Amino acid sequence: MTATNLPPANGELEITLFGPGYGESIALHIGDGSWVLVDSCLGPAGEPRALQYLTDLGVDPARDVRLIVATHWHDDHIRGMAKLVTACGNAVFCCASVLRTREFLGMVGALEHRGLSSTGSGVRELYKVFKSLKATTTFAIASRIIYAEGACQVWSLSPNDKEFVSFLSELSSLIPGQGETRRRISSFTPNRISVVLWINIGDVVLLLGSDMEKPGWVDILHSTTRPRGKASVFKVPHHGSGNADDPRVWQNMLETGPWAVVAPWRLGGRVLPNRRDVRRILSFTANAYSTVPSSQLTSSPTRRHRMVDKTIRESGIQLRSMPMSQDAVRLRRAAGNQTQWRVELLGSACALKDFAA
Amino acid sequence: MLHAGQSAAADSTDAFDEDSGRRSDTLTQVRLRDASAVVNAWLVRGNYVSGSFRISTPVKPASDYDYTGHPQTADGHAPILDLPPRARRVPSATFHALQEWEGYVLAIGKHDLEARLIDITAGGTYEGEEATIPLLEISAHDSKRLRVGGVFRWVIGYERTIGGARRRVSQIVFRDLPAVTKSDLRDSEEWARNMFQSLNP
Structure with missing residues (x-):
């Protein structure tokens, strides 16, 4: 067994952020062999990355995973979630409470229940999750404890009632009417109803920002019912994007110089975090890490039949493989406030200052 | 029959x-x-x-x-x-696919579109590739169907013409997915109702 595959000791806490370049997922050891998984992305073998990681550590997902949280249904946060839920049969499944409404389920049913295209989508993954769901479910809304075990409390800080109602009112536009041709919804942005998590494990606090954007953070900052305290670890929201940043989060909700972890994202020529985002995050903390360097975000296309490759070149179409690497940032520490986090960069993960080097 | x-x-x-x-x-x-x-x-x-x-x-x-x-x-x-009575076999063009993707449009720019692709030939079930496709590759007929979320097939292969000539072809065809029907909506509503009851016991 390599050092990478050594499981944490029972008294040790761990947070590992997987970010293969497209998608992100978190594995969290809350002590005593219990794990929490947040979101899902795929690894190189096309399997949920977190599941593969736990198996490599010798952890039994069916027995040891206590909670799975789907923060929202964007493709990059939910791919492989149905497999994850199936494999972790002992886990409580949690998603935003708005997703259990009749209106949302009506949309999922209309879009996916009689779907035709083989093209996947986050909504389809969620449909598969709901269909295969046998586990206990819990639903997240602002300032709710969604899970508690021993010294660990998992709070959801969002979405709040205002976002809940506004989301429902927008849903009707997504439900196809009779006679309307089907399509894949890809432009709909559920970031503002994503679930931000606040996790207390004894004295240690973690803030997992999901893809929450700035207006949602303003609501969280103003909330009078959210748990107080300061987190030592921050999963930087929305891949480090400036539209998800509110400096008051760093000032009011995080310790000075927290451990910040980022899972980058790329679409076409657009990369998050961009140079300005990197500078901004580093202005708040030097302890910032990225699951991949920017150079890993552009992969060469898969090699195919030479006539296929030649035709692609001649057509002017630029084809890129979506990266699916083993890369991850792992933080471990002993429980209790006497120790510091120890960072391990797995694969090509890097310090954020080296992200664009 | x-x-x-x-x-x-x-x-x-x-x-x-x-x-x-x-x-x-x-x-x-x-x-x-x-x-x-x-x-x-x-x-x-x-x-x-x-x-x-x-x-x-x-x-x-x-x-x-x-x-x-x-x-x-x-x-x-x-x-x-x-089917109509089988007619005398007449020569026709044939197409042999070497590679096939299914994709959907993520964004449409001035000169090209961004899309995600599933490799159908490799039996893929998730999008594993992205493509920037010049709009010139989309036929005039299909440009009417071009929209964000639009689903298409991209096939590369050989076409053999009636005259026997062989040429390489790259063809992107937007799928005109069937319209939602009354029974689709009925089924979907029933699924949603059952799921709602199961999630809200």
């Missing part, structure tokens, strides 16, 4: 796999023009084949068809295609 979803279409066409010499006989989609139930096109794996065939009774209104590619009759069977 043959059932839709079986080899009816292949039997009536000259769709051959160039390598194996076998018929390429997977009927993947049948479109119905209207309630008179005229089949106006279908897709044989790697080959768009045009034709016009009458469906004999029993036939329900088009709105009640299951558009998953297997139209249903009142007795639960696929409708019977009454």
Whole structure:
């Protein structure tokens, strides 16, 4: 067994952020062999990355995973979630409470229940999750404890009632009417109803920002019912994007110089975090890490039949493989406030200052 | 008389796999023009084949068809295609697909579009690639269907012309996915109702 595959000791806490370049997922050891998984992305073998990681550590997902949280249904946060839920049969499944409404389920049913295209989508993954769901479910809304075990409390800080109602009112536009041709919804942005998590494990606090954007953070900052305290670890929201940043989060909700972890994202020529985002995050903390360097975000296309490759070149179409690497940032520490986090960069993960080097 | 979803279409066409010499006989989609139930096109794996065939009774209104590619009759069977008499074989162009993707449009720019692709040839089930595709690659006919969320097939292969010439072809065809029907909505609502009850005990 390599050092990478050594499981944490029972008294040790761990947070590992997987970010293969497209998608992100978190594995969290809350002590005593219990794990929490947040979101899902795929690894190189096309399997949920977190599941593969736990198996490599010798952890039994069916027995040891206590909670799975789907923060929202964007493709990059939910791919492989149905497999994850199936494999972790002992886990409580949690998603935003708005997703259990009749209106949302009506949309999922209309879009996916009689779907035709083989093209996947986050909504389809969620449909598969709901269909295969046998586990206990819990639903997240602002300032709710969604899970508690021993010294660990998992709070959801969002979405709040205002976002809940506004989301429902927008849903009707997504439900196809009779006679309307089907399509894949890809432009709909559920970031503002994503679930931000606040996790207390004894004295240690973690803030997992999901893809929450700035207006949602303003609501969280103003909330009078959210748990107080300061987190030592921050999963930087929305891949480090400036539209998800509110400096008051760093000032009011995080310790000075927290451990910040980022899972980058790329679409076409657009990369998050961009140079300005990197500078901004580093202005708040030097302890910032990225699951991949920017150079890993552009992969060469898969090699195919030479006539296929030649035709692609001649057509002017630029084809890129979506990266699916083993890369991850792992933080471990002993429980209790006497120790510091120890960072391990797995694969090509890097310090954020080296992200664009 | 043959059932839709079986080899009816292949039997009536000259769709051959160039390598194996076998018929390429997977009927993947049948479109119905209207309630008179005229089949106006279908897709044989790697080959768009045009034709016009009458469906004999029993036939329900088009709105009640299951558009998953297997139209249903009142007795639960696929409708019977009454094919025209087999004509003398005439030479026709054939197409041999080397690579096939299904994609959907993420964004449309001034000169190109961004798309995510599933490699159908490799049996992929998740999007594993992204492409920037010049808008010039989209035919004028398909440009009407071009929209964010639009689903397309991209096929690269060889076309053998009637004269026997072989040429490489890259073709992007936007899928005109069938419209949502009354029965789709009914089924979806029932699914949603059941799921709602199960999630809100």
